[in-house]
Amino acid sequence: MVPDEMVARGVADELLNELAARPDTIRSLPRTGAPVRVSAGDDGWGEPDLEEPIQLGALAGDSVADRLVEQISCGSGDHRDPIVDLAEAAELRGRVIVVSGWEENQPHEVGALLARLPALVKERGIAPADRPRVLIAAREGDLPETVFDGLDSFTTKVHWWWGAVRxxxxxxxxxxxxxxxxxxxxxxxxxxxxxxxxxxxxxxxxxxxxxxxxxxxxxxxxxxxxxxxxxxxxxxxxxxxxxxxxxxxxxxxxxxxxxxxxxxxxxxxxxxxxxxxxxQPNVLDEMVWRGQHRAFTPLVDDHRGRLEKAFLARASKSVLAELNPDRGQDPRAGRVVLELGGMAWAVATNRVRLPHAARKLLFNLRDTRNALAHLRPLSDEEIDTLAQLLVETEI
Structure with missing residues (x-):
């Protein structure tokens, strides 16, 4: 089942054409009418004759099953049920019948093919690998509303174009x-x-x-x-x-x-x-925040680690103990991660001295992480400042 919009853009046809190009498929094509010419004398409107043929859809009374029987020449000619003919057709053994629901004008006939063909081939004891299968791509309006109610879940699966794009x-x-x-x-x-x-x-x-x-x-x-x-x-x-x-x-x-x-x-x-x-500008802001969070979080984490190395090289044990009072461990042993906030506090209070550029980057990364942690997207100016600091700072 595909959305109407996907059919309108032609994307559904492109996907169906790719599927129908497989060697084990047979595509049901709707029969079109002959060129139609409307003369001024016939229609009474005084319009000129149409010089170009008009392409018609499937003719009324011309079911998809009838056309398939004619297409593969498998009918008995005795006005039998065309879906029975399809179920028994040797030409369809192991093949997939591809039907475009939006090219049909008889939803009940498409629904009948979907519901009856799998049941008929199953009744005839045809081995699963040899059974003809039918792939119908359709919009909701292309099939009867109740068509899914009577489907056999063992022989027929319904797939919706829902969550297909990742x-x-x-x-x-x-x-x-x-x-x-x-x-x-x-x-x-x-x-x-x-x-x-x-x-x-x-x-x-x-x-x-x-x-x-x-x-x-x-x-x-x-x-x-x-x-x-x-x-x-x-x-x-x-x-x-x-x-x-x-x-x-x-x-x-x-x-x-x-x-x-x-x-x-x-x-x-x-x-x-x-x-x-x-x-609702907050809706767009939330999506911007999500995108920025995915973009900046790995970058902030990477530079936090680099700043941590520079910080540890300059920090005394007493400062490290202040940053980790409950740990009782030396972060230089590799067991503790120093957070941006703690390092920024130590630098701001002159407990640890970093080069000027590294100091500015540390404070900026802390502010960046805090903004993202509070669901606030960065402004253009904040992004430019961060980008400049990353270029200027060698860690």
Whole structure:
């Protein structure tokens, strides 16, 4: 089951075409009508004749099973049940029938194929490896509402496009686009922030990766320029819905079909398209914080370790005992980690003297960690200051 938005963008067709290209598949193609010409005398509207053929969808009364029988020439010609013909067709042994639900105009016929074919081949005792299988890709409206109620869970599985896109997929799109943007601190943050904001929306990820300059001051406008305004808003609390299943919850089924809600990294994600960001700036700030936290935490940890070595080389045992009163251990033995706050206190009170650049970096890293620990994203100026200190300080 795929969202309507995925079909509208053509992505669903691309994926289905890849699956249908396997040698063990047979693709059901809808029959199209002959070129239609409407003359002014026939329609009464006084319009000129149409010079180009009009491509029609599957003809009414022309079921997907009927077309498959004709396609592989397996019918008996006695007006038998076409799904029975398919179940008994030697030409389909071990093959996968691929059907595009959005190209059909008879949902009940598609549902009948889905429900009956697996049951019929099972009844005939065909070995599992030789049974014809059917892969139907569809939107919710392409199948009868009750089609899933009578399916045999042993022969038929229903998969929803829900949680299919992972963080690595989004990050790959972002880094592919921004490969030439450099490797500075701001770019490190921008990559993670774009990934966090876009989530499972790869189109948004590409748009932001292309159009955003990495400054927080321009981020809201960049997001809104990328997503537009659909007039469909969801409360940010919708993202806190508990989700442990493999399909979108009923409350989010409509926004899911519009590409506005999905499962990403184990959390329900509401697209910025529906978050009404201009009225809820805290929603965007939270996503920026998450991205910065992923970008900066490893960097802060790495430089904390470097500063610790410089600190230990200059600290007396009494100072170290003050920093670890309950430990009774010497941190130089490698058993204790000195935190940024404690080292900054010792340096600020002149208990330990560090070079000027290292001192400034220590205080900045402490403030950076405190900001991120309190869920506050860094400003553009704070990122620039940190980047400059990292360049100037040799530890």
């Amino acid at each position: 963080r690595l997929d989004t990050a790959f799109v972002v880094t592919s686009v921004r490969r030439g943007y450099g490797a500075g601190l701001r770019e490190l943050a921008a990559t993670e922030v774009i990934t966090e904001i876009a989530g499972p929306d790869l189109v948004l990820a590409q748009a932001l990766a292309t159009g955003w300059n990495g400054l927080r001051a321009t981020l809201l406008d960049a997001v809104m320029d990328s997503v537009g305004d659909t007039g469909c808003y969801l409360p940010s609390s919708a993202g806190s819905l508990r989700q442990s299943g493999n399909r979108p919850p009923r409350q989010l089924r409509e926004p899911w079909s519009r590409g506005l809600a999905d499962l990403w990294e184990g959390r329900v994600r509401i697209s910025p398209v529906a978050a009404e960001l201009r009225r």
